[in-house]
Amino acid sequence: MTVPTAPHVVVRGGWQPETETPDLEVRAMPLTAVHREQGRLDATLDDLGCSWDWAKIYKRRPRVPLACPECGHSIHAKLSPRRMRYFAHDPGSPRCSLTQESMAHRLLKIELKNAAEAAGWEAELEVSGNGWRADVLVTEPNSGRQIAFEAQLSSITLDEVHDRTRRMGAEGIDACWVTDRDGPWLGQVASLRVEANDERGPLAVTGGVLRFVPRWCTDPSKTFVCAPGPCAGHGSWEGAGPMELTEAIGAVCNGKLHLDRHRWWEGRYQGSVRWEFAFTTRADVDAAQEEIAARIRRDRQYEQALDSCLQDDDETKGDHRQAANQVWAKRQRDITERALALVSERAPTSEITISDTASAEWAMGVPIYAQGQPYAVLYPVAGRVSELRHRLLPVLLLAAGEAHRQLITEKADRDQQIEIVAWMHPAQETVQRALLPGWHLG
Structure with a gap:
């Protein structure tokens, strides 16, 4: 697995992992809880997202009633030996998907949340809807537009990805899947591939962001591909190169990167992945469209x-x-x-x-x-x-x-x-x- 276990992750207001491997006991515990009156509580925030101090819920007697946002079972606030905040299920809990997540998964969710907040968006962890649950749900404060960022580090089928994406889309929520591996669904929906530059460096996006590199013949008459007509361009889509995850998520949220749909004749491959959907800039799409228009002009002489x-x-x-x-x-x-x-x-x-x-x-x-x-x-x-x-x-x-x-x-x-x-x-x-x-x- 290429997602690092944590040294570089800084969770604002809650905890900061040490340079060693994080506590094993919190690998399968929720980071959020639901209170009947205060709503969602986020263990990664100083005020839990509701103007409450951690002491308000930690080891209080009588205990503050909290529930798991996924399965609804009662949970309670805990601190690890290294002072990491989290929530734990009470005895007798059912099988809950939040208890199946790895530490790498949790840390990636936190990075996605922090990146969206740095871009000026509101972000919540582990939000459930009608038949779906978002790892990180972000909301633009003015327009209300929402994007669900899904940290997908385990195996999943294309059909499952499509189904969950459709369920969110039915409620007006866009979905962007983030992973550290190649899979059959990568590039078939809005998605990004990430990896670590080194053990302590920030996560970098290495797949899913493309640029168009235009190429034109200086003398089309001497080029077999173009003759007997004007050059129609020989540009191609290529990977945009590594981009820090924080920068990429901010660009997606703020519209600097747009989702564009591929056509088979464009040949948009990056490594072994064909990116039917990829993020790019308007300038890159305009450059590609210029070549498309040139091809059409050249081909009209063949139509007759x-x-x-x-x-x-x-x-x-x-x-x-x-x-x-x-x-x-x-x-x-x-x-x-x-x-x-x-x-x-x-x-x-x-x-x-x-x-x-x-x-x-x-x-x-x-x-x-x-x-x-x-x-x-x-x-x-x-x-x-x-x-x-x-x-x-x-x-x-x-x-x-x-x-x-x-x-x-x-x-x-x-x-x-x-x-x-x-x-x-x-x-x-x-x-x-x-x-x-x-x-x-x-």
């Missing part, structure tokens, strides 16, 4: 060529054919995914396959099969549909756009089924995409 080829496959149009092939090579993955998704919705089987090449017997379109039988044809050449109209009638024809659909309609049988599978560059879908100001994702 492809449309021409789909109307008439006259082999004398060599330039158009070459341009169309370039477009297909660049877009094949996206187009294929769209086509297969549409066929999967319609065909009564999960056994869907697509041919690797276009076929003359299918009007130079690409056949798609359901359980081994022809079901659809992707992008048939309109000029060849007429001579194959009877063969094509039983299958679904997939057109590249409205103009292509109309051309096929003119050549095909009047009962021919035709659907559109747009071949647009995926960048066009998100060129105006907004950052996610309120996440509610799961």
Whole structure:
């Protein structure tokens, strides 16, 4: 485990761990308690968060009635031999999730709480809601916006993370998961990966914050990737480098870092993790969008060529054919995914396959099969549909756009089924995409 056991953690107003390993007896004890009149009490605060002194509840007779915020069982205030404040369950308590947490988990929660408070937000430990419990729930005093920071140092499935994130989102609470390990859920929700720079140094965020590094050709005509057109940029998303946890949490809370959603064609990997969701700055998104706009401008010169080829496959149009092939090579993955998704919705089987090449017997379109039988044809050449109209009638024809659909309609049988599978560059879908100001994702 990379989260340190505590030397660098300073808990304001309550206790300060010594340089040795913290008390074993408090590894599985709550740091908060609930009082019927005062509400939530926080052992890490001087005034317990309710203007009470610790002596008000510690070893008082008669004992002040307190309850566990998680299981509701009675608990009492305690001090460890090293003067660490905490709460302990009374005998006969049920199995409580707060008693299963490691010391590293508790110390990470405290660091998250302190970081949010340093950013000017109000923060509470171990807050429960309708079917969820937040390790640290932070609230912006003016807007009332809330974020739950989840310290996740044990194994958990992606489905569990999604479910808990959705439950919080249903109540208007965003969730950010913080961990020290790679897992199947990391990057699939708003999340940060942390580790210690050294045994005594502060925790650092090493995953989940990305930056965009733009790259442009100085002479596109001499670059195979860009020719025969203007440079569309060759930038990439990269890890932003280590950032102190306090700085990162403050930037997330105060809007300096925004949550952005990844698309498969952007290739946002950091190590072995693909960050579908990652935090970044507006400047980085703007730089990425500039390259996206450049790609769209370059690709428009290929669009007319492809449309021409789909109307008439006259082999004398060599330039158009070459341009169309370039477009297909660049877009094949996206187009294929769209086509297969549409066929999967319609065909009564999960056994869907697509041919690797276009076929003359299918009007130079690409056949798609359901359980081994022809079901659809992707992008048939309109000029060849007429001579194959009877063969094509039983299958679904997939057109590249409205103009292509109309051309096929003119050549095909009047009962021919035709659907559109747009071949647009995926960048066009998100060129105006907004950052996610309120996440509610799961």
